[in-house]
Amino acid sequence: MLQKENATKAIFSITPFTLLDYPHKAACILWFTGCNMRCLYCYNPEIVLGKGKISFDEVLSFLTTRKNLLDAVVLSGGECTMHKNLIPFVEQIKALGFDVKVDTNGSHPEVLQQLMHKELIDYVALDFKASESKYKQVTQSDLFSAFEKSLHLLLQNKVPFEVRTTFHSDLIDEPELRSMIRYLESKQYSGNYYIQHFVNEVKTLGDLPRSSREIEKNAFTTRTIQVNFRG
Numbered sequence: 001m002l003q004k005e006n007a008t009k010a011i012f013s014i015t016p017f018t019l020l021d022y023p024h025k026a027a028c029i030l031w032f033t034g035c036n037m038r039c040l041y042c043y044n045p046e047i048v049l050g051k052g053k054i055s056f057d058e059v060l061s062f063l064t065t066r067k068n069l070l071d072a073v074v075l076s077g078g079e080c081t082m083h084k085n086l087i088p089f090v091e092q093i094k095a096l097g098f099d100v101k102v103d104t105n106g107s108h109p110e111v112l113q114q115l116m117h118k119e120l121i122d123y124v125a126l127d128f129k130a131s132e133s134k135y136k137q138v139t140q141s142d143l144f145s146a147f148e149k150s151l152h153l154l155l156q157n158k159v160p161f162e163v164r165t166t167f168h169s170d171l172i173d174e175p176e177l178r179s180m181i182r183y184l185e186s187k188q189y190s191g192n193y194y195i196q197h198f199v200n201e202v203k204t205l206g207d208l209p210r211s212s213r214e215i216e217k218n219a220f221t222t223r224t225i226q227v228n229f230r231g
Helices: 004-005 047-048 056-064 086-095 108-118 135-139 145-157 174-186
Strands: 009-018 028-032 072-077 099-104 123-127 162-165 190-197 226-231
Touching: 004 056, 009 047, 009 056, 009 072, 028 056, 056 086, 072 086, 086 108, 099 108, 108 145, 123 135, 123 145, 162 174, 174 190, 174 226
Parallel strands: 028 072, 072 099, 099 123, 123 162, 162 190, 190 226
Antiparallel strands: 009 028
């Protein structure tokens, strides 16, 4: 059965080396196809809408050649937790000795729970797309409650994680960002909150104008949350 699962082509591409995507570790990135959101600012439309090109077996063969050269594997996308064979695949990655980071929109808390219960992941980056009132506008989905469940799971677990938001000035203004920070505080989240600037001049799922960076001039850090702008 595992042989059949591993033949499934769920990966769009592999970034063979990065020092930026997993804190303090040399890693590669596996870009999973498909996503259950359609965020207007998404700059990976070919991954979200495209088909997989690389099988799990091919990934494992690649990773075998990277033992003792890489520390970790980042599962990104798209949305990696959508894939039904993810857990046995991650078990095989862990068996090779790699740490595993998951980039997720939080839409499958049950998968996160299984991964944490089996001690298969070492770090999580959770995308906080928008407040509940603006979530559908930004993501074209009704998945805020799933995101909230994922946040609660991470807060109750020992797996290190970060919360991050992609910022586009037409979608998130200062009051919205402050509302999102208050929401995190209300959930007793503390630590770093990363704001990733939208990359202008790239192809995206939505037809968006240029995004302004004026918001960086304002102070958002609170007593418990350190707001950091990226990009």
